[in-house]
Amino acid sequence: MNLSNILNTLDTSSERHLDELCQWLKIPSVSSDSMHRSDVADAAKWVAEKLKKAGMATEILPTDGHPLVIAETPAVPGAPVALVYGHYDVQPAEPLADWISGAFEPTIRDGNLYARGATDDKGQVLTHIQSVCDWLATGEPLPLQIKFLIEGEEEVGSENLERLLPGLSDRLACDCVVISDSSQYAKDKPAITYGLRGIATYELEIRGPSQDLHSGSFGGAVMNPAIALCHLLSSIVDSKGRIQIEGYYDDVQELSAAERTAWSNLAHSDEAFAKEIGVDALFGEEGFTTNERRWGRPTFDINGLTSGHQGEGVKTIIPAFASAKISFRLVPNQDPKKLTKALQAHIDKHLPTGVKVTLSPDHGAAGMAADPQSRYAEAASRAIESAFGTPPVLIREGGSIPIVSRFQDVLQCDCLLLGWGLSDDKPHSPNEKFCVQDYHRGIKASAMLWAELGSLRKGV
CATH class of the missing domain: 3.30.70.360 (Alpha-Beta Plaits)
Structure with a gap:
């Protein structure tokens, strides 16, 4: 595996990475508003096409609501399997008058990209898509199999995914789920989130x-x-x-005494x-x-x-x-x-x-808690430190990602919640943003994660 070649490819593709995120952000994929039903479908088509063009086996799976996008790279015998979960639907943009620039007109100001969905969750999940697509483009084989599950109803409760998940369990079977839909602890202080309310x-x-x-x-x-x-x-x-x-x-x-002590030291x-x-x-x-x-x-x-x-x-x-x-x-x-x-x-x-x-x-x-000392969490910590230049802290998150506890129950897998956003990104408010530097660092951390996870042996 020539990791330096892959990282060089990511560096030289940064302008395209940003342009593609802006393309996706222009689609007003508001899942709670029936007036945007066709826009939500367009957002699913956009990401499915990107995954398909990279050579992945890709399907848009209809549901009773908005579709699921499922894709996978080839199997790698003996290596763990990672499932990347994210969502392409976004919150309503109202009140529109409070936006400095249009909610669906991506605009860069002071190093931040402003648009609805920039951090929740198009920008964050796209970091993993970009790293895998660019890795495949180099001709280098991935050291593990990576599957993608990207839904269009997270902002309205993921009911269709929750209902369909048991029937998809064989198809989505994995050792760990990777989710980037949360935040760093602070600017330049990345975090691994091991619990959600x-x-x-x-x-x-x-x-x-x-x-x-x-x-x-x-x-x-x-x-x-x-x-x-x-x-x-x-x-x-x-x-x-x-x-x-x-x-x-x-x-x-x-809360355990150890948790309270660790959090007090932050x-x-x-x-x-x-x-x-x-x-x-x-x-x-x-x-x-x-x-x-x-x-x-x-x-x-x-x-x-x-x-x-x-x-x-x-x-x-x-x-x-x-x-x-x-x-x-x-x-x-x-x-x-x-x-x-x-x-x-x-x-x-x-x-x-x-x-x-x-x-x-x-x-x-239900809320969820993962093992912050698992071998997958330790691999993620090494990857994040390589990309951000500092080791991540271990935190919980007060928000909810409804499907995560169901992944644990149905897929019997570990969960890695790796947030590239910041606490002031305003994900459900006007002027939502995503730091451009952190978008690019997230892509690099994602590539390093595949290398770290791929070095583990399945079941060992």
């Missing part, structure tokens, strides 16, 4: 009178659904950040963190540091509230209904289905009189 989302609707009522004529005589909703939501979490649902903490996987400033996100002070569950709260503790959040008059001026009414979109971030061992039952019981117990409630579950996924 799970998620459970719901819509809660409170209904009172059959129609909006005059607040003067009826105020004080009936329960206001908006007030009832506020009482109900405030009953779920106390002033110290502790969730009050009975049994909520029973299955929580507690450079961190609460003051700088607060300033970065634009708040005067931080808040969270008592007894835990900021990183512990973000990575290893369960949470409750209100994501949206709707009730009554939303237009200009005052309209003095008692609204007929009120609703909230809520979510819980879960840690390993917590079960979203068990939470749903406990949440319904809590609501039934705390619902004010005079109103009716409907709890509608949306989607849920």
Whole structure:
């Protein structure tokens, strides 16, 4: 294996790598919006064509929603098999007025590439695609088999992939899954993420009178659904950040002393963190540091509230209904289905009189934890240090990638979460970005990863 030849090819192809990412980013593949259904299909076709042109066996697999793109390189007897997972769908771009440049008009400013999907996840997954395609282009054989699974529904819960995964288990069989859909710990401080929080989302609707009522004529005589909703939501979490649902903490996987020590040694400033996100002070569950709260503790959040008059001026009414979109971030061992039952019981117990409630579950996924000391993690650490010039730190991530725990269960594989992004990349917000330097370093780290993994013997 002539690795220097491969790395030289990556260096001389950097302009093309950036141009191709911009091509992909121009496609508004918003999976949650039916108006963009053809755009999502175009994004799948774009990446499938790139994989196919590199000589990989490639298929666009239809689902009941958006298609999966599956590809693979030739088998290498005796070597491990790596599966690269990523997604080509993106979040909605609204509010459009807050973008400095168009959400689907990739623009470079101050060393960053701005566009929806730049870091979540087109830019990050493309680092692995570029490294494999360029490796194959040199004529050098890969030292292991690499498979790709790139989906178009990660941003809406991966339900079709989750349903189809058991039937694809033989086709996707692997020793480790490689995922780049997370962040470095800080600028120039790469990380291997060995844990993710799970998620459970719901819509809660409170209904009172059959129609909006005059607040003067009826105020004080009936329960206001908006007030009832506020009482109900405030009953779920106390002033110290502790969730009050009975049994909520029973299955929580507690942080080990070693983890807490390791995380305390990471450079961190609460003051700088607060300033970065634009708040005067931080808040969270008592007894835990900021990183512990973000990575290893369960949470409750209100994501949206709707009730009554939303237009200009005052309209003095008692609204007929009120609703909230809520979510819980879960840690390993917590079960979203068990939470749903406990949440319904809590609501039934705390619902004010005079109103009716409907709890509608949306989607849920368990949290996951991988072995940060596995031979695959150690190989990834060597590869990242070669590309970034510094060894990665070991962290968890507070966000959720719903399909990851299913990979562990169905494919019985290790998981490597290698993030090239940064914490201020704004992946679900206006002005999402990806550092151009880190895009190129991610491609190099990916190539080094194949060399490191390929040096391992399967099952040894």
